[in-house]
Amino acid sequence: MNEILILSEDVANMVAAGEVVERPFNVVKELMENSADAGATRISVVVENGGVGMVRVTDNGRGILPDDLPAALQRFATSKIKNADDVYNVKTFGFRGEALAAISSVSDFSIRSCRKDYDGAEIRIKHGGTPSGVPAPAIEGTTVEVRSLFANVPARLKFFKSFSAEEREIAKFVRFFSVINPNIAIELSINGKNTYTATAGMDMTARAVQVTREKDLVYGESEYEGMKLSFVTSLATVQRYRKDMIIVGVNGRVVKDPSIVQAVVTAYHRMIPDGKFPACAVSLHVDPDKVDVNVHPAKTTVKLLDARDIFSFVHHNIKNRLDDAGHDQGVQMRT
Ligand code: ADP
Ligand code: MG
Numbered sequence: 479m480n481e482i483l484i485l486s487e488d489v490a491n492m493v494a495a496g497e498v499v500e501r502p503f504n505v506v507k508e509l510m511e512n513s514a515d516a517g518a519t520r521i522s523v524v525v526e527n528g529g530v531g532m533v534r535v536t537d538n539g540r541g542i543l544p545d546d547l548p549a550a551l552q553r554f555a556t557s558k559i560k561n562a563d564d565v566y567n568v569k570t571f572g573f574r575g576e577a578l579a580a581i582s583s584v585s586d587f588s589i590r591s592c593r594k595d596y597d598g599a600e601i602r603i604k605h606g607g608t609p610s611g612v613p614a615p616a617i618e619g620t621t622v623e624v625r626s627l628f629a630n631v632p633a634r635l636k637f638f639k640s641f642s643a644e645e646r647e648i649a650k651f652v653r654f655f656s657v658i659n660p661n662i663a664i665e666l667s668i669n670g671k672n673t674y675t676a677t678a679g680m681d682m683t684a685r686a687v688q689v690t691r692e693k694d695l696v697y698g699e700s701e702y703e704g705m706k707l708s709f710v711t712s713l714a715t716v717q718r719y720r721k722d723m724i725i726v727g728v729n730g731r732v733v734k735d736p737s738i739v740q741a742v743v744t745a746y747h748r749m750i751p752d753g754k755f756p757a758c759a760v761s762l763h764v765d766p767d768k769v770d771v772n773v774h775p776a777k778t779t780v781k782l783l784d785a786r787d788i789f790s791f792v793h794h795n796i797k798n799r800l801d802d803a804g805h806d807q808g809v810q811m812r813t
Contacts, residue, residue, distance in 0.1 A: 487553070488583065488606040488607075490553070491553055491579050491580060491582075491583035491606055492583045492584060492606055492630070492631065494553065494576065494579075494580060495579075495580035495581070495583050495584045496634070497580075498574075498576050498577055498580040498581075499577075499580050499581055499584065499627075501529075501637075501638070501644065501647070502525075502528055502529025502530055502533060502627055502638070502644050502648065503529065503644060503647045503648050503651060505529060505533045505581055505585075505624050505627065506523060506525070506529060506533055506535070506648050506651060506652065507651055507655075508572075508577035508578075508581065509523075509533065509535035509577075509581075509622050509624075510523065510535060510652070510655060511571035511572055511731075512535075512571070512572055512577065512578075512620075512622075513535060513537035513539050513620065513662075514539075514571055514659060514662060514730065515539075515558065515570040515571050515572055516537060516539025516540050516541070516619075516620065517539050517540050518537035518538050518539035518619070518662060519538060519661065519662055519663060519678065520537065520538045520662065520663045520664075520678075521535065521536070521537045521662055521663070521664050521665075522535070522536045522537075522664075522665045522666075522667075523535050523648075523652055523664070523665065523666045523667070524536075524666075524667045525645060525648055525666070525667070525668045525669070526668075526669055526670075527641050527669070528638060528640070528641030528642070528643075528644035528645055529624075529627065529644055529645070529648055530626075530627045530628065530635070530638050530641065530644070531625070531626075531641075532623065532624065532625045533623075533624045533627070534621065534622070534623040534624070535621070535622050536619065536620070536621040537619050537620050537621075538618065538619040539619055539620060540593060540594070541591045541592045541593035541594070541596075541618055541619055541620055542589075542591040542593065542599075542620060543593050543596060544591075544592075544593075544596055544597050544598070544599040547589065547591060547599045547600075547601055547611075548601060548609065548611075550578055550589065550591075551578050551579055551582050551589070551601065551603065551609065552575075552579055553575065553576060553579035553580075554574070554575045554576065554579075555575045555579070556572065556573055556574065556575030558570045558572055558573045558575075559573045566766075566767055566770075567766045567767050568766050568769075569729075569766050571730065571731060578622075581622075581624055581627075582603045582606065583605065583606035584605065584606070584627060584628050584630060584631055584634075585605065585624045585625060585626060585627045585628070585629070586604050586605065586624075586625040586626045586629070587602065587603050587604070587622075587623070587624055587625075588600060588601065588602040588603075588622070588623045589601055589620065589621070589622045589623075590614045590620070590621045590622075591614075591619070591620040591621075592614065592615075592616050592617055592618050592619065592620075593618070594618050596616075597613075597616060598613070598614035598615050598616045598617060599611065599613070599614055600612045600613070600614035605626075605629065605630040606630070645668050645669075648666075648668070649666060649668065649673055649674060651732060652664060652666045652674060653674055653688075653689040654689065654725045654727075654732045655732050656674070656676035656685050656689070657682060657685045657686050657689050657710075657725055657727075657759045657761075658725065658727030658730060658731075658732055658759065658761050659727075659730055660676075660680065660681050660682040660685055662676075663676060663677055663678040664676045676688070682697065682708060682710055682759065682761065683695060683697045683710050685759075686710035686725075686757075686759045687710075689723075689725070689759075690712075690723045690725075690757040690759075692712050692716050692723070692757045694712055694713040694715045694716050695710050695711065695712050695713075695716075695757065696710070696711060696712075696713065696799060696800075696803050697709070697710050698710075698711070698795060698796070698798075698799035700791070700795045702791055703787075704764065704765050704768075705762065705763070705764050705784075705787075705788065705791055706762070706763040706764075707760070707761070707762050707763075707791060707792060707795055708761045709758060709759060709760045709761065709792075709795070709796060709799075710758070710759045711742070711745075711756060711757070711758040711759075711760075711796050711799065711800070712756040712757040712758060713800070713803055714746070714749045714750050714800070714804075716750075716756055716757050717750045717751065717754035717755070717756075718754065718755045718756065718757060719754070719755070720755060721739060721743065721755045723755075723757035723758070724739050724742050724743070724755065724756070724757070724758050724760075725758065725759040725760065726738045726739060726759075726760050726762075727759070727760065727761040727762065728762050728763075728764065728769060728780055728782070729762075729763055729764065729766065729769060730761075730763075731780065732778075733778060733779060733780050734778050734779055735779070735780070735782070737782075737785055737788075737789055738760055738762070738788065738789070738792055740789070741788075741789045741790075741792040741793040741796075742756065742758045742760060742792065742793075742796055743755060743756070744793060745792075745793050745794075745796040745797040745800065746800070749800065758796070760792055760796075762788065762792070764782070764784075764788070767783075768782065768783045768784060769781065769782055769783070770782075770783070
């Protein structure tokens with residue numbers, strides 16, 4: 479007799495889903511990152527009832543081959559890496575091949591996709607049940623629709639009493655993502671209302687102005703030993719009560735990186751009072767082998783190998799840009 483059994487794939491996916499999709503916000507993030515990985519230049523996000531009701535992400539990316547569509551929903555199935563070495567040289571947002579398997583095991587899920595010159599295809603799957611394929615129109619790109627999230631995981635659903643808190647978190651992510659990825663046109667609609675639009679014509683500065691609601695922003699960029707930095711940062715006239723508008727991106731990912739935030743904040747030392755903060759968007763591109771994105775399955779934190787170099791690179795560039803701006807624009811700075 480045996481007591482230890484291997485879980486069925488449905489149950490295994492549902493258990494694993496907890497790590498990838500903790501909240502509706504993670505669904506939006508995973509789907510948008512998939513769209514960006516597919517080379518999309520346009521992403522539209524539709525959210526209803528805190529994302530528990532529905533999240534629908536539509537992109538104009540390269541789409542999935544019809545024969546590949548069932549595999550896209552399998553756990554550890556990915557087109558982005560092939561071997562163990564690749565894990566340490568990830569050029570895409572995704573690589574675990576877990577997101578779609580996880581999301582489709584805890585929602586009423588459909589994915590419709592079409593690659594140029596191929597037929598369209600659609601698969602629906604209800605809370606990890608048996609997938610059913612349906613024909614789909616040949617519209618290039620991909621649409622993923624996620625309804626009734628966590629309906630089969632009541633314990634998790636209980637945590638989402640406030641739809642509006644979840645909607646705020648989603649809106650914040652979409653805004654930040656649009657600043658860090660200015661080459662993608664992005665639209666967000668929540669509960670039938672258009673909440674945010676970043677058009678193709680808006681560059682990083684225009685997007686940062688729109689998202690931070692600050693006008694006194696200057697742009698700068700720099701390259702050093704394979705690191706590329708672009709930033710939009712506020713003049714000393716901007717003195718915010720919180721660090722909530724210091725946006726950090728590493729290789730296109732919106733990340734939480736206290737060290738880079740600190741590099742920004744300290745660049746304003748003696749320029750704005752202690753306890754007040756600038757608005758700033760920092761987008762850093764480094765060699766993929768200098769970032770470890772394996773730290774957390776949801777990938778909101780990454781580990782940077784040359785964290786110290788990066789700190790001074792960011793710090794000095796922002797400080798120099800502010801010094802220049804001070805000379806150009808006569809901003810008063812105490813030294
Ligand atoms: P990962 O992103 O880690 O590879 P996912 O489960 O998110 O894993 O996606 C599985 C696969 O499905 C991807 O590797 C990709 O080939 C395909 N895919 C998912 N979303 C899209 C999309 N929006 N456009 C094109 N292909 C997609
Ligand atoms: Mg993915």
